[in-house]
Amino acid sequence: MSFLGFLKKKQASKELGRDRGILVFENTSEVIRAENALKAAGWDVTVKGPPPEIRTGCDLVIEFPLIEELNVLRILEGSGLKPLQVVPVQSALLEPVSLFHTKDFGQYLMIRAANMKLTVDKKTLTIVNVSGGGCPDVPFLAQEMVGKSLSEAPTPKAIGHTLCGYALQLAYEQMRHQCSRS
Amino acid sequence: MLAVVGTVPDEGFPLLEGQVGLENNMLLLKGIKIPVNRGTPALIAAALAAGQALGNDPPYTYLVGDIGTGKGSRRLYENLVRHLPKKTFKVMTFHYLQPDVDWHNRVLFALEEMKPRPILIADAGFMYAAKMSGQAGAYDLFTPDAGEMAFLADEEAPHPFYTRGFILHEENRVPELITKAYENENGARCLLVKGKKDHIASRQGILATVDDPMVEALEPVGGTGDTLTGIVSALVASGMGVEEAAVLSARVNRLAGLYANPTPATQVIEVIKNIPKAMEEISKET
Numbered sequence: 001m002s003f004l005g006f007l008k009k010k011q012a013s014k015e016l017g018r019d020r021g022i023l024v025f026e027n028t029s030e031v032i033r034a035e036n037a038l039k040a041a042g043w044d045v046t047v048k049g050p051p052p053e054i055r056t057g058c059d060l061v062i063e064f065p066l067i068e069e070l071n072v073l074r075i076l077e078g079s080g081l082k083p084l085q086v087v088p089v090q091s092a093l094l095e096p097v098s099l100f101h102t103k104d105f106g107q108y109l110m111i112r113a114a115n116m117k118l119t120v121d122k123k124t125l126t127i128v129n130v131s132g133g134g135c136p137d138v139p140f141l142a143q144e145m146v147g148k149s150l151s152e153a154p155t156p157k158a159i160g161h162t163l164c165g166y167a168l169q170l171a172y173e174q175m176r177h178q179c180s181r182s
Numbered sequence: 183m184l185a186v187v188g189t190v191p192d193e194g195f196p197l198l199e200g201q202v203g204l205e206n207n208m209l210l211l212k213g214i215k216i217p218v219n220r221g222t223p224a225l226i227a228a229a230l231a232a233g234q235a236l237g238n239d240p241p242y243t244y245l246v247g248d249i250g251t252g253k254g255s256r257r258l259y260e261n262l263v264r265h266l267p268k269k270t271f272k273v274m275t276f277h278y279l280q281p282d283v284d285w286h287n288r289v290l291f292a293l294e295e296m297k298p299r300p301i302l303i304a305d306a307g308f309m310y311a312a313k314m315s316g317q318a319g320a321y322d323l324f325t326p327d328a329g330e331m332a333f334l335a336d337e338e339a340p341h342p343f344y345t346r347g348f349i350l351h352e353e354n355r356v357p358e359l360i361t362k363a364y365e366n367e368n369g370a371r372c373l374l375v376k377g378k379k380d381h382i383a384s385r386q387g388i389l390a391t392v393d394d395p396m397v398e399a400l401e402p403v404g405g406t407g408d409t410l411t412g413i414v415s416a417l418v419a420s421g422m423g424v425e426e427a428a429v430l431s432a433r434v435n436r437l438a439g440l441y442a443n444p445t446p447a448t449q450v451i452e453v454i455k456n457i458p459k460a461m462e463e464i465s466k467e468t
Contacts, residue, residue: 019283108446110402115329115342119402128447131404134306137250139221140191161250163343
């Protein structure tokens with residue numbers, strides 16, 4: 001690719017804002033509180049007008065680095081704030097993966113949510129493996145969770161930071177749900 | 183020489199670069215011991231194990247601590263942008279890094295300035311950023327799993343978490359997903375899609391599949407994708423073509439997995455320990 005071609009493409013990709021997400025709140029006062037909380041925590045966020053398809057509540061939204069959704073939500077929760085919606089900038093109609101895939105290995109049960117897999121020993125409820133994913137909190141989550149029981153291990157929601165961490169949280173919740181039934 | 187760029191799941195781990203060694207199942211870099219659990223340390227340990235059998239130099243590594251906040255990754259990106267243009271590597275493999283389109287593009291600029299331009303392999307977070315930036319075609323090899331393949335195929339998805347539901351990441355849909363990824367300019371020159379059956383593909387279509395030996399218990403074992411990327415990186419660094427290396431690495435990784443006699447609770451270090459034996463076995467056939 002030519003240098004110029006690369007430059008043009010780079011510009012186009014930046015305009016797409018593919019790695020940004022939008023936080024939608026019920027009212028403007030919540031948007032302002034959220035902006036303050038996130039900026040105080042050092043986040044690169046901006047307040048913008050929402051795209052037409054999500055103009056349901058307030059007329060302002062907060063744009064943030066989508067990959068770090070879990071981390072951002074935790075900071076907001078600490079400030080008593082909960083967004084109505086969290087969506088990607090590029091297509092506000094995209095929804096998180098909601099299908100779970102379960103695989104029974106006899107002694108072990110594996111659940112996959114999006115790109116993350118969680119496996120437990122059915123008898124002891126010990127987490128024996130975490131696999132999949134590509135964000136840097138995945139090896140960290142595996143390090144902190146593997147070898148601990150489902151009830152004792154820290155949750156991905158508590159110590160994860162990214163969308164991979166979020167996906168693992170979904171697998172974790174589904175695992176707890178399934179294990180509580182058996 | 184092979185260079186590997188990635189992270190260590192320890193926030194306090196400093197930004198370090200240099201050649202690594204393996205000692206008592208721990209990586210050794212600048213006197214610091216790094217546990218090999220999964221992630222980039224597993225990739226490096228696998229590349230070391232495969233590289234030793236091939237007579238490669240130990241990989242040169244760029245490592246930083248990052249537990250998902252992205253702070254370490256950004257420090258590393260900044261360092262790469264500043265220093266890569268003066269470096270010479272035959273192959274560069276990018277791994278568990280915080281996906282960040284802007285930093286990805288700056289790093290790619292720096293890579294374009296390297297003389298000669300290295301062969302580029304991307305997996306995990308850096309592969310996500312490469313796709314999101316629209317620059318997948320600048321890479322020689324991506325190593326996605328089936329779920330990540332669906333993400334590459336979905337031109338709208340900013341992350342595998344947001345892959346649209348109608349693009350089902352089922353194993354038997356992988357050929358279709360590969361075609362779609364190339365149609366949307368989201369495939370590297372070669373794709374090594376790991377799964378129940380590994381697919382090696384290019385824009386021309388499926389070049390090869392590898393499904394033997396089939397070891398079901400490996401699917402839950404965290405890090406087997408990292409070892410595959412490490413092995414293929416070592417093979418390419420030894421001078422092998424990317425496509426051939428992709429096929430061979432899939433076979434070596436499966437064989438090493440088989441020799442580990444795994445259960446779903448097995449840890450990836452057991453697979454890594456068996457890479458030399460698997461390399462030896464495969465080399466007898468070729």
